[in-house]
Amino acid sequence: MRIVLLGPAGAGKGTQAARLAELLGIPPLSTGDMLRAAVLAGTPVGLKAKEAMDRGDLVSDEMVVEIISDRIGKPDARRGFILDGFPRTVVQAGALDALLAGSGLALDAVIEFKVDEAALLARIMGRAREAEAEGMPTRNDDNAEIFRTRFDAYRRQCVPLSAYYADKGYLRVVDGLLPRDDVTRQLLPFLNC
Numbered sequence: 001m002r003i004v005l006l007g008p009a010g011a012g013k014g015t016q017a018a019r020l021a022e023l024l025g026i027p028p029l030s031t032g033d034m035l036r037a038a039v040l041a042g043t044p045v046g047l048k049a050k051e052a053m054d055r056g057d058l059v060s061d062e063m064v065v066e067i068i069s070d071r072i073g074k075p076d077a078r079r080g081f082i083l084d085g086f087p088r089t090v091v092q093a094g095a096l097d098a099l100l101a102g103s104g105l106a107l108d109a110v111i112e113f114k115v116d117e118a119a120l121l122a123r124i125m126g127r128a129r130e131a132e133a134e135g136m137p138t139r140n141d142d143n144a145e146i147f148r149t150r151f152d153a154y155r156r157q158c159v160p161l162s163a164y165y166a167d168k169g170y171l172r173v174v175d176g177l178l179p180r181d182d183v184t185r186q187l188l189p190f191l192n193c
């Protein structure tokens with residue numbers, strides 16, 4: 001199956017992507033994780049992406065489309081994948097459709113995680129505090145001000161994505177504020193599980 005999870009940062013996409021990946025035996029692919037790894041490794045992509053990521057802005061469409069195009073071509077993604085954090089713009093969505101169509105493939109489901117902004121802020125701040133308390137490294141972009149920039153970027157650029165996928169008849173919506181297990185239960189019927 002080829003699945004896209006849509007929703008702002010902190011909406012629980014990563015958690016559900018990991019669960020679905022285990023259930024379906026296909027890899028979860030997060031462009032945020034790939035970009036953070038590139039930043040840590042100091043690759044040319046990482047160096048280019050770091051500034052936009054630290055500000056909470058999106059990196060260029062070209063950069064993420066290239067990363068995803070390479071990644072979904074790998075053998076472990078042949079049977080399918082769960083995209084978390086990609087696409088984030090209509091341009092990226094069009095590029096994904098074209099990439100898949102080039103191999104005679106299409107998406108199976110696009111699932112949007114709906115969450116309220118204030119509840120999301122509390123969740124993100126909680127995640128940062130927990131990581132700090134455990135002595136884990138905190139993400140540069142997990143603070144209230146950067147969160148607002150990221151949420152604004154989401155609203156501006158990602159909301160049109162819902163319309164894009166709704167027009168194609170792919171879009172399904174879950175309540176991202178429910179407990180994790182309830183969100184998983186909401187997801188499964190969309191995947192024929």
Ligand code: AMP
Binds near residue numbers: 059150
């Ligand atoms: P995430 O972990 O998905 O919240 O992503 C962290 C950051 O990586 C975002 O705030 C963006 O700067 C960048 N990023 C991740 N995925 C994308 C994407 N599909 N398009 C543009 N920027 C992205």
